[in-house]
Amino acid sequence: MDRLTELHRHIDCSIRASTLAELARQSGLKEIKSEKEVREHFWLTRPMNSLNEVLERLVIFQKVLSSVAILEQVACEVVEDAHQEGIGELELRYSPNFASGLSKIPWEDVLNAFVRGLTRGSAKTGVKTGLICILGRGGPPSLADEVIDFAVAHKKNFIAVDLAGPEENFPCRLYKEAFRRAVDEGFPVTIHAGEACGPENIWEAIDLLGATRIGHGVHAVEDKELMKRLAQDRILLETCPTSNTITQAVSKWEEHPLPQFLEAGIPVSISTDDPGIFGITLQEEFERCKKYLGLTDSDIHQINQTAHRHTFLK
Ligand SMILES: [Zn+2]
Numbered sequence: 663m664d665r666l667t668e669l670h671r672h673i674d675c676s677i678r679a680s681t682l683a684e685l686a687r688q689s690g691l692k693e694i695k696s697e698k699e700v701r702e703h704f705w706l707t708r709p710m711n712s713l714n715e716v717l718e719r720l721v722i723f724q725k726v727l728s729s730v731a732i733l734e735q736v737a738c739e740v741v742e743d744a745h746q747e748g749i750g751e752l753e754l755r756y757s758p759n760f761a762s763g764l765s766k767i768p769w770e771d772v773l774n775a776f777v778r779g780l781t782r783g784s785a786k787t788g789v790k791t792g793l794i795c796i797l798g799r800g801g802p803p804s805l806a807d808e809v810i811d812f813a814v815a816h817k818k819n820f821i822a823v824d825l826a827g828p829e830e831n832f833p834c835r836l837y838k839e840a841f842r843r844a845v846d847e848g849f850p851v852t853i854h855a856g857e858a859c860g861p862e863n864i865w866e867a868i869d870l871l872g873a874t875r876i877g878h879g880v881h882a883v884e885d886k887e888l889m890k891r892l893a894q895d896r897i898l899l900e901t902c903p904t905s906n907t908i909t910q911a912v913s914k915w916e917e918h919p920l921p922q923f924l925e926a927g928i929p930v931s932i933s934t935d936d937p938g939i940f941g942i943t944l945q946e947e948f949e950r951c952k953k954y955l956g957l958t959d960s961d962i963h964q965i966n967q968t969a970h971r972h973t974f975l976k
Contacts, residue, residue: 665750670933705941737779745787755794792821799827834866861885905935931969
């Protein structure tokens with residue numbers, strides 16, 4: 663098989679199990695004592711009650727990402743691990759305010775550390791990488807401007823912008839002005855939408871925020887007109903089926919709408935989202951799609967080609 667393209671992976675939620683255990687030990691965190699504990703207790707492998715429960719899990723990453731040296735190491739390892747999974751093109755994303763949330767490391771230093779790590783990882787493995795800047799939902803209104811200003815000021819280090827975090831109470835329209843500025847600056851846009859909320863958030867992501875790709879988008883299946891629009895305008899859905907079953911965006915694996923998206927002619931990719939939380943590789947994600955959704959090797963091959971065509975990497 664050709665080298666794989668992964669479009670949707672959060673860099674700070676992809677920490678290697680052994681590294682997470684070691685960093686937790688160094689930081690004196692009681693929650694995690696060994697790699698075995700990461701694998702058996704920290705990783706979420708069964709459905710949770712909601713996306714919010716998963717988001718709460720992320721605090722541990724903020725706790726351990728406490729120095730630029732650690733950020734650089736983690737970024738480099740994320741690329742090495744992706745290479746092991748057969749990935750040749752890797753888009754990684756993170757939210758500057760989340761990554762600095764506890765450590766208070768300046769945003770610029772976090773970015774530079776990630777870039778150094780990615781550069782090192784790419785030099786070792788040949789994997790092509792790029793960073794997407796995430797604006798997190800739910801912050802004060804000034805945060806939206808701050809994050810977009812940051813992305814614009816570091817245009818050479820970001821390949822696109824994204825909106826993520828709890829969809830309820832924070833519809834896309836709240837971020838219209840911020841994303842208009844990003845689009846004017848020439849940034850491609852992908853938006854986490856239709857994961858915890860319905861199709862209306864996907865419409866807004868496309869029509870108000872200028873998204874050409876949608877993170878998850880599972881609830882698009884409830885709206886025939888939207889399905890047509892996605893197919894017609896070649897708007898790609900970055901599906902992450904394991905993540906969707908664990909956050910309960912879909913109630914069970916067999917009900918994931920990925921096959922319906924394919925049937926409707928919508929461009930679709932498959933990603934792991936957060937391998938450091940769900941304990942999954944891209945290959946395993948493909949295997950599950952074959953097992954639970956009846957996808958064939960040829961489908962997987964086509965989906966990988968589609969991901970390659972829709973990458974924001976230059
Ligand atoms: Zn995501």
